Amino acid sequence: MSQLPAAPWTQRADLAALVAALGHDKLRWVGGAVRDTLLGADVRDVDAATMLTPQEVIAACTKAGIKTAPTGIDHGTITAVLDDGPVEVTTLRKDVETDGRHAKVEYSTEWQEDASRRDFTINALYADPVSLIISDYFGGLEDLEAGRVQFIGDARQRIREDYLRILRYFRFQTRFGSKLDPQAEEACSELAEGLRGLSRERVAMELSSLLGLPDPAETAARMRELGVLGEVLPEATPKEIGSLAKLVANELANGIEPDPLRRLAALLPPIRAVAESVAVRLRLSRKKRERLACASERSPHDKESPQALAYRHGRACAIDRLLLSGASVDTISGWEIPRFPLKGGEIVARGISAGPEVATILRQIEDRWVAEGFPDRAVVDRFLNDEMLHR
Missing domain, CATH: 3.30.460.10 (Beta Polymerase, domain 2)
Known part of the structure; x- marks a missing residue:
């Protein structure tokens, strides 16, 4: 007993x-x-x-x-x-x-x-x-x-009772299973179309739980081979699943905790319109939609420094982009994002009429400030003087 x-x-x-x-x-x-x-x-x-x-x-x-x-x-x-x-x-x-x-x-x-x-x-x-x-x-x-994850009784019957159990099977298999159950996976593959009838919120929640596990890359690949992943995330091609595996390794190398939304971004091509479409389809919150879209604009050839990314897009998006691109996040870990010290009123005080020209000057000085690594106020004043000399 x-x-x-x-x-x-x-x-x-x-x-x-x-x-x-x-x-x-x-x-x-x-x-x-x-x-x-x-x-x-x-x-x-x-x-x-x-x-x-x-x-x-x-x-x-x-x-x-x-x-x-x-x-x-x-x-x-x-x-x-x-x-x-x-x-x-x-x-x-x-x-x-x-x-x-x-x-x-x-x-x-x-x-x-x-x-x-x-x-x-x-x-x-x-x-x-x-x-x-x-x-x-x-x-x-x-x-x-x-280390076996087995349905109670007939797998097909259990799945037909609630098709979300297909996704739950793969989540539990990732977390607890060391042995595959061919019959269960055959049933999941055979009945995968049933996932189309589920609410998008339930699918999104289950995907998030799966992607939050330590290493879901191998499972994602198997789900795609069995035709399961394509029913809920057709955008995830073998290339994107490879990106997920690389991300998992880079998170580990950087000592960063797994993040389901970042991993979802890895499973999507780096195209903002695609990320926005998936976010709407899964009915993600506005905050999550914005973050997923921001992460989708990553590029391994990004010319901006990690600090510049954090300044312009926020720390969360910067970390996402860096990790997704295979880069380190050391330079922004614990880095306090500075405030741009110049205000529009100071430019108006120099004789520039309030309006679009002030915004243009501010943007140009800010771009220079970011490009030169966020120097102190004295340097910003020099940038301002340089701009005024050319007006």
Whole structure:
């Protein structure tokens, strides 16, 4: 009989209070917290499964003084707002009807029935909140130890229930798998067209999770070969996947943490219009759209210095462009971006009428200031004097 190690999160007082409120025999920890604890990895989120209905969860928590939020009440999930972090509490369920995007469910009181509707064996591990004994209905413990990511039951059936599981498979395979599952990958390839019916937000979120892993380049290449990547990111050709591999290596060499948006830029050709189109298609935020577009204007032959890039486009975009181009970011790490010290009013005071000419002079002096490495104010005054002599 397997038991969950007594990790720090299992000792949380607020979790003990939640268990007391709902009943230790009616609740189990499930999913990522159990899986990651067994792997010795950090646990960020704790999820629970319960025999209680959402209304019963709310009532029990309210009685115990625990705040709740109906974050996913339509599919049986209530969030318990606890001192050390929220916990999603989901009623045991069974699928009644699915369309590849959404499932119609009924509540259940059977742990194995709930486990059977989950995606992968390694995500269907339940732990008793008191004894920490693990319930494993589909060989998830063995798969976790062997580095196998396997669908529960028939892979095609699991995928048809929710086509996002195709992308989830490759993400989990990248993170946990050391052995490929030919049958799972064949199913993903065969049913890849189903990805077209998913919301762009769900696709973008899953892509971001995949690209944020330490090294997703090999997985991206395999996804393209299987026809999966082309359904969600047709712009990613073998050349761009090679760019992703180079970026991953350069991030590591520079001691820079992985960044999903930068890696998405690597998977796109360095063309602003393409980046803008992809950003719209994936419904990225305005801030992310602008950054992706800025990164797309990278060039290995860029004549501007790293400091000039940071000054003109911001530190984030400069780092993106440098890393994507295979360059070092040492010269802008910790560098404080200076402010251009000259104001238009000073030019007007020299006898130039306010208007386009002032803007032109400012731009010319600023360009010279940037090109010469941001010299001090005395040098800027000399630049201004030079300009005025030619007026």
